[in-house]
Amino acid sequence: MNPTELITVTGLKKYFPVEKGIFRRSKSFIHAVDDINFSIRCGESLNLVGESGCGKTTTGKLLVKLYEPTSGHMQLDTGQDVLDVAHLERGKIREFRRKVQMIFQDPYESLNPRLTVFDTIAEPLNVQNIGNLVEREQRVAEMLTLVGLAPPTSFLFRFPHELSGGQRQRVAIARALVVNPIFVVADEPTSMLDVSIRTGVMNLMLELAGRLNVSYLYITHDLAVARYMSRNIAVMYLGKIVEMSDTEELLAHPLHPYTLALLSAVPVPDPMLKRPVAKIKGGITAPIDPPARCRFYDRCPISDDFCLTHDHPPLEDKGAGHLAACYKV
């Protein structure tokens, strides 16, 4: 294994049971995440993009151990230790939680309305038993300044309802980063924010990543945001990664027909530009007990009998580290 890999995911699967029938006996499974592989190097980030229901949030929650995977391996290299995320020993869980944190989508729901800003940000320190009260106060004030809520004294004892959406998300970022994690899963952290506020939060996250040497798994549905946030990108469709490469390379030369359709559907802030029409049919469905063939077969404009009779194509290198899961490209 390459020593610079921070996190390595192999064969990760998560199936959710769907109960049907009067006696709830006939069980089907939603294949939310189905055999995905990727790795993130130290100090780098990865974008995970896809439409709603494609399994991107499930992947994020698996990585922070909010869900237990159905099967597969996730390895986190903390520098001192290599943690097997799926099967952590009891004593290692606290260490894992210190190294890996999550930022949620909705800052209105992810902050406890009864805790002050200080209590919210200090809570991970309490749980991890870091420092005494004075040191914690210092640390929280330091974090607040870092996320741009200055002077900290005017924010420490406010409650979430006294903050705007952008300020709340900054508090959520401070809470995630207060324990010095090395890996943060950010699940659509800016999709609830207004444009003029969103850019500030995005810039803050980029700046902190460089300063604190944190890697993000940045989950988003917005390709333009993804382009801004990270150099690497993985596109998901119905539980599978269909394409993965350098972000600029993927935007310039998309290979997979789904990526192509997705890109052609993104509205562009330029009225002079005419975009080609997305050439796919139908809508996204839930992957309940999907057939073995390519997940995109039913909507694909270039599929043929080969795709029908063969299993879902493997994610292969199509040249220069540009990976795509398609037989036809």
Add this chain to the structure above:
Amino acid sequence: MRYTTRAGEVSAVENVSFSVGEGEALGIVGESGSGKTSIAICLMKLLPENAHILGGQICLRGTDLAPMSEEEIRQYRWCQIAMVFQAAMNSLNPVYCVGDQIIEALQTHNPDMNNAAARARVVELFELVGLDPGLIDCYPHQYSGGMRQRAVIAMALSCNPDIIIADEPTTALDVIVQDTILRKMRDLQARNQIGMIYISHDIAVIAEVSDRIAIMYAGRIMEIASAKDIFQHPTHPYTYALMNAFPSIIGKKHPLLALPGEPPDLLHPPDGCRFHPRCPHVLDRCRREVPPDTDYGHGHLAACWNPMGKPS
């Protein structure tokens, strides 16, 4: 327009003027709380109890809707001015089939229409918006998000309105669905010569569908111009900041500039220009006097004392 709340008067829409021509699409862009939806409910006269229109006119083909009573406005609402609401999931009644809801709207406004004619019209509308007419007797929960949005658009089109207000029509949808719906709306608008008012926070969506664009901030229109002029010659510093804050998948990747600060509290709006506390181009005068709309040619209006660069 103002809202009376327990904390005081909120001036949600302040001195806003615009016009929409026959078959023209106007896009209104603004952040949350900038008053875009308030404009929509003023135009439809669907005001909540605590909202008042303090002054101004809403002229539809020369008729002023603003002073009308509820009874009078009913003749105009839906027949001449219709609306596509923000959350399509919530604007359909879950216990009636979709077809019946459109028939209800049709028969309310055309009392002499019989059931067969109404049903035939619904089939026609379904085909128009690209829905399978076999779905008429299905309930909203059997529809996907995109299909519900199409159904709501069909409902807005049902009485052949002159103008349709679409308030965040595609915000809850995935990009591919959003793209097909926007194309459909654009197509229907051009074919039937309907005036459209698109309201969205997403400047990219607005750029796709609008002929002219109005930029709103804190209850005022900051700049209004043709879509081309807004993008090529942004004049108001707020418009300029928005353009620079918006990431795009085309062109060269450039660093995004964030605006400092937060939108103002409209209980106590700032004096002078409402954008002045965040404006990088602020002058002393901006703090005291409200800037008037200045015409920069071709209907390009901006309300600023110290505009950016030279407009067209």
